[in-house]
Amino acid sequence: MQDTPVFVVKGLMKSFGPNRVLRGVDLDLHPGQVTVLMGANGAGKSTLVKIVSGIHPSGGGTMELAGTAFAPTTPADAMRAGVVTVHQAINDGVVPALDVASNLTLDRLSGKSAPLLLNPRRIRREAREVADRMGLSLDLSREVADLTLADRQLVAIARAMARRPQVLILDEPTSSLSSSEADRLFALIDRLRADGVAILYISHRMSDIRRLADRIVSLRDGAIAGMFEDKPLDYSGAVDAMLGRKSGHDAVDARCAHTPVFRAEGLRLHPGAEPFRLDLGKGEIVAITGLVGVGKTALAETLFGLRRPFGGTMQLDGRPYLPVNPADAISHGVFLVAKDRADNGIVPEFNLARNVSLPFVRRLSSLGIVRRIAERQRARDQIAELGIVCRSERDEMFALSGGNQQKAMVARWLAEPSRLLILDEPFQGVDIAARHDIAAKLRATADSRATVLFVTELDEALETADRILVMSEHTLVGEHVNRGVDMDRLLSEVAGRGLRGAA
Amino acid sequence: MTLRESAIRYGFLALLAGLVIFFSLATNGFTSPQAAVFILQSVSLTGILALGVTATLVVGGFDLSIGSIATSAMMAAAYVMVVLEQDAFVAVLACLAIGALVGLINGIIICYLRVPDLLATLGMMFLLIGLQRIPTEGRSIAAGMTMPDGSTAAGQFDPAFLALGRHRFDFILPDLVPASVVVLIVVAVLIWFFLEYTRFGRLMYAVGSNARAAEFAGAPVRAYKIWAYIISGVFASIGGILLAARLGRGDIASGNNLLLDAVAAALIGYAVLGASKPNAFGTAIGALFVGVLLQGLTMMNVPYYTQDFVKGAVLVVALVFTFSLSGRTAR
Numbered sequence: 001m002q003d004t005p006v007f008v009v010k011g012l013m014k015s016f017g018p019n020r021v022l023r024g025v026d027l028d029l030h031p032g033q034v035t036v037l038m039g040a041n042g043a044g045k046s047t048l049v050k051i052v053s054g055i056h057p058s059g060g061g062t063m064e065l066a067g068t069a070f071a072p073t074t075p076a077d078a079m080r081a082g083v084v085t086v087h088q089a090i091n092d093g094v095v096p097a098l099d100v101a102s103n104l105t106l107d108r109l110s111g112k113s114a115p116l117l118l119n120p121r122r123i124r125r126e127a128r129e130v131a132d133r134m135g136l137s138l139d140l141s142r143e144v145a146d147l148t149l150a151d152r153q154l155v156a157i158a159r160a161m162a163r164r165p166q167v168l169i170l171d172e173p174t175s176s177l178s179s180s181e182a183d184r185l186f187a188l189i190d191r192l193r194a195d196g197v198a199i200l201y202i203s204h205r206m207s208d209i210r211r212l213a214d215r216i217v218s219l220r221d222g223a224i225a226g227m228f229e230d231k232p233l234d235y236s237g238a239v240d241a242m243l244g245r246k247s248g249h250d251a252v253d254a255r256c257a258h259t260p261v262f263r264a265e266g267l268r269l270h271p272g273a274e275p276f277r278l279d280l281g282k283g284e285i286v287a288i289t290g291l292v293g294v295g296k297t298a299l300a301e302t303l304f305g306l307r308r309p310f311g312g313t314m315q316l317d318g319r320p321y322l323p324v325n326p327a328d329a330i331s332h333g334v335f336l337v338a339k340d341r342a343d344n345g346i347v348p349e350f351n352l353a354r355n356v357s358l359p360f361v362r363r364l365s366s367l368g369i370v371r372r373i374a375e376r377q378r379a380r381d382q383i384a385e386l387g388i389v390c391r392s393e394r395d396e397m398f399a400l401s402g403g404n405q406q407k408a409m410v411a412r413w414l415a416e417p418s419r420l421l422i423l424d425e426p427f428q429g430v431d432i433a434a435r436h437d438i439a440a441k442l443r444a445t446a447d448s449r450a451t452v453l454f455v456t457e458l459d460e461a462l463e464t465a466d467r468i469l470v471m472s473e474h475t476l477v478g479e480h481v482n483r484g485v486d487m488d489r490l491l492s493e494v495a496g497r498g499l500r501g502a503a
Numbered sequence: 504m505t506l507r508e509s510a511i512r513y514g515f516l517a518l519l520a521g522l523v524i525f526f527s528l529a530t531n532g533f534t535s536p537q538a539a540v541f542i543l544q545s546v547s548l549t550g551i552l553a554l555g556v557t558a559t560l561v562v563g564g565f566d567l568s569i570g571s572i573a574t575s576a577m578m579a580a581a582y583v584m585v586v587l588e589q590d591a592f593v594a595v596l597a598c599l600a601i602g603a604l605v606g607l608i609n610g611i612i613i614c615y616l617r618v619p620d621l622l623a624t625l626g627m628m629f630l631l632i633g634l635q636r637i638p639t640e641g642r643s644i645a646a647g648m649t650m651p652d653g654s655t656a657a658g659q660f661d662p663a664f665l666a667l668g669r670h671r672f673d674f675i676l677p678d679l680v681p682a683s684v685v686v687l688i689v690v691a692v693l694i695w696f697f698l699e700y701t702r703f704g705r706l707m708y709a710v711g712s713n714a715r716a717a718e719f720a721g722a723p724v725r726a727y728k729i730w731a732y733i734i735s736g737v738f739a740s741i742g743g744i745l746l747a748a749r750l751g752r753g754d755i756a757s758g759n760n761l762l763l764d765a766v767a768a769a770l771i772g773y774a775v776l777g778a779s780k781p782n783a784f785g786t787a788i789g790a791l792f793v794g795v796l797l798q799g800l801t802m803m804n805v806p807y808y809t810q811d812f813v814k815g816a817v818l819v820v821a822l823v824f825t826f827s828l829s830g831r832t833a834r
Binding site for chain 1: 700701702703705706708709711712713715716717718719720721722723780
């Protein structure tokens with residue numbers, strides 16, 4: 001390990017419109033070291049990666065590669081200079097219709113010195129060199145379309161490394177790999193580290209981070225919130241820096257539930273995951289927290305009938321419950337406010353009133369005909385209930401702010417009584433005032449049902465919930481009543497230490 | 504409402520009104536009831552097919568097989584009556600069943616076998632064009648035709664069936680409105696009401712606009728898509744029935760232009776009232792627009808071979824209207 005950094009970022013800034021995404025990031029990468037970058041959604045990780053890889057221009061600050069100024073204007077520019085990025089969407093890094101050999105040598109086909117005609121033997125020879133150097137044991141004549149996701153990823157990385165870059169950036173490379181597949185990736189990373197490549201590894205998976213990290217950098221709200229390089233690495237400290245409390249918040253008057261509404265026993269969300277038990281009571285709000293990719297959405301989707309559990313039983317009001325699809329879940333009174341409202345919630349061609357009425361348009365219809373006056377009245381009621389800022393219930397959705405769009409998504413499901421209300425990342429892309437409004441409304445209406453929130457940010461859990469459960473590696477690892485929470489224990493559970501034999 | 508907004512909203516209707524005024528000043532007899540009925544009759548088949556394809560556009564799909572469903576239905580009607588010697592009722596039923604079945608198959612191929620809509624219905628179009636020629640070994644079907652085995656077909660077109668193409672109802676003037684125009688109007692009102700006012704239509708729009716959101720709201724997304732293709736198939740077969748009734752024979756060479764004209768009408772409909780989305784009212788206006796334009800130009804002695812050019816030009820203008828002008832305000 002050397003002490004001179006090969007890549008230095010100083011005071012990097014970036015704004016999109018009025019939105020300051022990076023507020024002066026300082027980062028240095030050393031040869032032969034894996035630096036892990038952690039950050040919650042919206043912390044600015046992907047913006048940082050996009051600036052370094054030449055997709056976005058920087059908005060201030062400097063970057064230096066091996067002592068010379070580095071300001072790439074295109075991705076090809078960054079690659080030629082020696083900074084190579086493997087993006088999260090693996091298929092951006094490979095051409096499925098070509099064979100492995102062509103993929104490994106693809107970058108040599110463009111540029112001024114590229115030959116006019118293809119020489120298959122030369123391509124094969126050069127590809128063989130690259131594959132040997134990377135320890136890649138794949139049949140070079142196979143089409144990439146026939147490879148598994150993991151193999152495609154290895155090809156993408158090998159292709160990136162064919163240029164012998166000084167800096168390699170991996171953006172959540174294991175998010176869709178199984179653990180044995182991930183092991184092959186780690187072996188490749190070890191090899192590159194030994195070769196003296198400086199690696200920036202972006203991930204949420206604590207098991208990856210424990211396996212690979214030489215140092216950890218936590219990014220939060222567009223600035224570095226913590227840097228951890230003393231061995232042994234302080235994993236909970238890194239999680240705290242990434243997610244911990246931003247501000248003193250109002251303490252919640254935590255309630256205890258007595259009547260159970262939902263119960264799951266021996267539930268398994270993943271073939272290799274530990275089974276767990278989950279009880280949700282009438283009147284309480286339970287927040288399930290954990291890092292991205294630990295199975296929060298998988299649990300939400302299991303409760304809502306979008307996927308089947310791998311084992312265990314579920315009960316609703318004492319009766320067996322195993323919804324086959326969302327319509328079935330809804331008919332049982334189980335509602336889901338899905339995450340990523342633009343993808344999973346908003347119907348862009350519908351105005352506010354029609355978006356609010358969407359799931360229950362049947363109940364607002366007589367003889368199949370939508371009762372429009374009742375529909376608009378419902379929308380007006382919900383606008384008043386949640387304080388949605390709009391001109392009228394006929395506003396188009398794109399005219400509303402993110403917070404008001406989210407209020408509409410919540411209003412949609414609060415309009416009818418439910419047994420179990422599930423909210424997956426309900427505060428994503430929501431301003432603080434709207435977040436408080438939504439949380440207050442949830443608490444005010446919670447009496448008649450069980451409510452469960454899935455949130456990554458601890459603040460959101462602490463502000464809203466009566467009880468906080470911690471999820472890690474597709475199972476529940478901790479439980480806290482939201483009254484004088486032991487933050488050290490909570491953070492270490494989020495970081496994965498609550499797990500027996502954590503990898 | 505700004506000038507741009509009103510231009511987007513009412514521009515196409517204003518253009519249609521302008522055309523009508525222009526043609527009534529420039530030609531003789533354009534405003535007579537006979538001319539109006541003639542225009543409606545000329546667009547009735549196209550319009551019915553276009554209203555069907557609108558249903559598939561609403562769910563975010565497309566149906567390229569409507570033209571060949573219509574001609575297959577036409578051939579089937581002729582075959583059922585002339586060769587199988589059945590009556591009008593059986594012929595109509597057979598056609599509707601073919602339309603529904605083909606629509607169902609389209610829907611299953613698209614929703615369950617995951618073939619992209621354009622490709623699936625393109626394949627179906629090809630298949631039907633070939634299939635409709637097999638029973639008669641490529642011959643057109645008419646009463647008294649010679650069968651492949653040398654015998655003569657004994658059946659003939661049921662007069663009740665021919666009435667669908669030739670009967671005229673009294674309206675203002677005696678014997679004015681042909682049955683096909685009545686069918687067009689009934690079908691247009693039905694599909695318009697269905698799409699705009701029923702919860703089924705509402706959820707079909709939701710499926711087309713954001714299928715995941717519709718699924719998360721409990722809508723059976725695949726079922727709605729399949730129903731859209733069934734609607735499209737049935738409407739196309741209604742068009743085929745009217746075509747057979749009008750011609751009085753199963754003519755393998757007719758109906759070539761139906762697909763393109765119908766799709767054009769549905770796409771022109773995006774521009775009507777600034778909808779920027781498929782809608783039944785717009786489709787009807789789109790079909791009418793093309794009919795008015797062609798009739799007016801014909802009465803001004805513009806040669807027939809310019810017709811496709813004119814239709815294409817109208818379509819391009821309407822699409823620019825929809826995607827470029829209204830896109831800017833939608834931001």
